Amino acid sequence: MPIIKDGNPVSDDPWVLLEEDGDVPSSGDIIVPLELAQEKRERLSNHAGRLGLLVPNDVDVEDYADLIGKAELVVLQLPAFTDGRAYSQARILRDVLGYEKELRVKGDALPDQAAYLKRCGFDSFDIEGDFNADIWQRASSHMSKSYQRNYRDKLAHRSL
Amino acid sequence: MYIYDDFDETFVRERAAQFRDQVERRLSGELSEEQFRPLRLMNGVYLQLHAYMLRVAVPYGTLSSKQLRQLAMIAKKYDKGYGHFTTRQNIQFNWPKLEDLPDILDDLADVGMHAIQTSGNCIRNVTSDQWAGVASDEVIDPRPYAELMRQWSSLHPEFSYLPRKFKIAITGADSDRAAIAFHDIGLQVMKNKTQEIGFRVFVGGGLGRTPMVGKVVRDFIGVEDLLPYLVAILRAYNLEGRRDNKYKARIKILVHEKGIEAFQARVEEIFEGLDKDSLRAQKGELERIEAFFTLPDYETLDDKPASLSKERAENSAFHAWVMRNVARHRQAGYAIVNISLKPHGGIPGDATDEQMDLVADLADAYSHGEIRVTHEQNLVLAHVRQDQLFELWQKLEAAGLGTANLGAITDMITCPGLDFCTLATARSIPIAQKISNKFSDIERQNEIGDMKIKISGCINACGHHHAGHIGILGLNKKGEEYYQITLGGSGAEDAAVGEILGPGFAADDVAGAIDTLVNRYIQLRTTADERFLDVVNRVGLEPFKEALYADH
Ligand code: SF4
Numbered sequence: 001m002p003i004i005k006d007g008n009p010v011s012d013d014p015w016v017l018l019e020e021d022g023d024v025p026s027s028g029d030i031i032v033p034l035e036l037a038q039e040k041r042e043r044l045s046n047h048a049g050r051l052g053l054l055v056p057n058d059v060d061v062e063d064y065a066d067l068i069g070k071a072e073l074v075v076l077q078l079p080a081f082t083d084g085r086a087y088s089q090a091r092i093l094r095d096v097l098g099y100e101k102e103l104r105v106k107g108d109a110l111p112d113q114a115a116y117l118k119r120c121g122f123d124s125f126d127i128e129g130d131f132n133a134d135i136w137q138r139a140s141s142h143m144s145k146s147y148q149r150n151y152r153d154k155l156a157h158r159s160l
Numbered sequence: 161m162y163i164y165d166d167f168d169e170t171f172v173r174e175r176a177a178q179f180r181d182q183v184e185r186r187l188s189g190e191l192s193e194e195q196f197r198p199l200r201l202m203n204g205v206y207l208q209l210h211a212y213m214l215r216v217a218v219p220y221g222t223l224s225s226k227q228l229r230q231l232a233m234i235a236k237k238y239d240k241g242y243g244h245f246t247t248r249q250n251i252q253f254n255w256p257k258l259e260d261l262p263d264i265l266d267d268l269a270d271v272g273m274h275a276i277q278t279s280g281n282c283i284r285n286v287t288s289d290q291w292a293g294v295a296s297d298e299v300i301d302p303r304p305y306a307e308l309m310r311q312w313s314s315l316h317p318e319f320s321y322l323p324r325k326f327k328i329a330i331t332g333a334d335s336d337r338a339a340i341a342f343h344d345i346g347l348q349v350m351k352n353k354t355q356e357i358g359f360r361v362f363v364g365g366g367l368g369r370t371p372m373v374g375k376v377v378r379d380f381i382g383v384e385d386l387l388p389y390l391v392a393i394l395r396a397y398n399l400e401g402r403r404d405n406k407y408k409a410r411i412k413i414l415v416h417e418k419g420i421e422a423f424q425a426r427v428e429e430i431f432e433g434l435d436k437d438s439l440r441a442q443k444g445e446l447e448r449i450e451a452f453f454t455l456p457d458y459e460t461l462d463d464k465p466a467s468l469s470k471e472r473a474e475n476s477a478f479h480a481w482v483m484r485n486v487a488r489h490r491q492a493g494y495a496i497v498n499i500s501l502k503p504h505g506g507i508p509g510d511a512t513d514e515q516m517d518l519v520a521d522l523a524d525a526y527s528h529g530e531i532r533v534t535h536e537q538n539l540v541l542a543h544v545r546q547d548q549l550f551e552l553w554q555k556l557e558a559a560g561l562g563t564a565n566l567g568a569i570t571d572m573i574t575c576p577g578l579d580f581c582t583l584a585t586a587r588s589i590p591i592a593q594k595i596s597n598k599f600s601d602i603e604r605q606n607e608i609g610d611m612k613i614k615i616s617g618c619i620n621a622c623g624h625h626h627a628g629h630i631g632i633l634g635l636n637k638k639g640e641e642y643y644q645i646t647l648g649g650s651g652a653e654d655a656a657v658g659e660i661l662g663p664g665f666a667a668d669d670v671a672g673a674i675d676t677l678v679n680r681y682i683q684l685r686t687t688a689d690e691r692f693l694d695v696v697n698r699v700g701l702e703p704f705k706e707a708l709y710a711d712h
Pocket of ligand 1: 576616618622
């Protein structure tokens with residue numbers, strides 16, 4: 001399950017994903033499932049290390065605005081490549097909640113979807129299956145223009 | 161009509177190149193059929209019973225003569241010499257080869273066309289009134305907004321993996337010829353009390369196995385806020401629409417299960433939180449688009465010229481065609497010509513490459529080079545001089561395109577059914593053909609008057625049977641095809657879902673049953689103007705049931 005950033009695999013990703021019902025270590029860069037993070041709020045406020053959140057794709061992210069405000073990484077999920085909820089969650093995180101740290105997508109992301117995901121505000125990918133840099137690069141760079149404004153575009157609709 | 165600039169052109173070319181790459185990856189086995197499926201679907205490629213099918217977008221049903229000629233070329237070169245116009249104003253080709261598809265997309269791009277989002281769980285081609293811009297009852301021309309939505313919805317990063325397909329229709333006239341109440345979103349362009357232009361927004365309409373008439377979610381939204389408001393609706397749907405059951409995944413089910421008030425509140429809440437400026441069309445963009453939709457330079461002509469009266473008096477076939485197929489134009493001396501693609505006994509909505517070429521030539525000669533496709537699977541020449549109608553009709557007639565049956569009983573909407581479609585439970589084309597043959601007498605058709613028969617080959621209702629004055633649904637019981645009849649549906653401004661009459665009929669008995677219903681209607685009507693639908697609404701189903709089932 002490689003982590004992809006800027007079209008390349010990352011070999012030294014520091015983040016460790018915790019189990020749903022696992023213990024919370026006192027240090028290190030940890031990705032905490034949202035529910036567990038809620039439960040261990042107190043503990044996490046003294047955590048020596050960075051906080052990441054694993055967010056299920058059926059929650060309203062606006063309900064967790066304050067937790068998300070403390071996170072340095074948010075991981076949204078694509079349980080199937082046809083399940084597009086994370087795209088809207090990403091836009092809410094970015095455009096409504098103003099979340100600016102790393103946004104990662106985990107799951108069944110096809111290279112052909114990478115461009116869409118980036119445009120919605122994702123910066124890294126935790127993909128299932130093999131990574132082929134060539135295909136990934138080709139598939140995600142076909143379209144140089146878009147009719148909609150993308151995350152971090154200064155330019156408006158239709159002017160890229 | 162709208163003409164691509166460099167931006168649009170680059171966009172469709174890059175998209176075609178992308179699809180070429182995807183097809184190559186599929187052909188080399190790098191992509192499995194399962195992985196290829198959503199990618200091909202977003203380019204309008206289906207796998208049908210016998211072959212791949214390509215559905216090409218005709219945005220809001222408008223074509224230039226050059227585009228129609230290119231479609232004719234594609235039909236001839238890559239298909240079996242014909243194309244099929246659909247209920248979403250698109251055209252589909254039933255026999256292309258997978259390896260030819262990238263070339264076809266390039267050919268389409270050459271004339272500013274594409275197949276983007278004509279299938280898949282994304283925002284589909286936006287449809288509109290085929291008489292937009294010229295109808296005598298139009299308040300505001302909807303086409304600039306339709307084009308704006310075409311652009312906005314193309315490869316939308318957030319809304320390309322929705323729970324299910326999403327269809328938007330828009331009209332700007334009093335009579336609803338775009339069936340907006342049967343769309344996921346229906347928009348009616350209008351002016352409010354202060355003369356500001358905006359939209360009434362309907363949501364959650366649709367056919368399929370759970371037909372529903374759309375409900376008003378916003379009485380008025382100003383032009384500026386159209387795109388942000390669409391984002392709010394789509395976002396609510398993308399996040400909350402059901403993904404556990406394909407048959408419950410359309411927005412109509414979400415609206416129904418949540419209730420329109422709760423859905424509306426959710427949409428408003430999302431809308432309030434949006435950074436609207438970032439979602440609006442760029443400043444000047446709508447004006448840029450609008451400039452393409454100015455009316456052609458009409459000449460100053462007499463309305464109803466003497467020559468026309470004379471030609472009508474002298475030629476009864478021409479007169480019959482004018483009566484049925486020619487509609488009032490907003491400009492004096494001009495007319496809207498509807499070309500029926502429902503020849504008696506033919507396949508509804510099919511056109512051969514020769515016919516397409518001819519219509520393109522006629523559009524150049526008589527109608528400012530523009531053609532419209534209707535959701536009732538016919539074609540329109542929208543700017544014809546009344547003093548040239550006779551000449552035009554003679555040419556149409558000679559090519560088998562002069563059938564005088566627009567809006568009549570043989571002007572049926574019919575889905576492809578079991579002859580092509582993998583989902584079908586029964587055939588629909590042969591049923592349409594039998595009905596067409598039974599009622600081929602034009603005088604009889606005129607006596608019956610306005611009638612909308614709509615036929616679907618399965619519960620998915622692509623033939624809009626729920627919205628037919630008479631709806632016919634093909635089903636299958638123990639290997640036998642049979643047909644359920646509904647009465648009283650309408651896809652117009654009086655939108656309604658038809659009701660089932662009773663037990664179904666075998667394929668051979670359907671046309672006879674329709675005949676019985678029609679005869680009963682003629683006995684029941686009080687004036688010749690009372691339409692079949694009006695009578696059904698007045699007297700209910702009982703008299704029709706009696707007529708049909710009395711001796712069973
Ligand atoms: S109604 Fe059914 S048979 Fe007809 S085209 Fe749609 S899915 Fe196919």
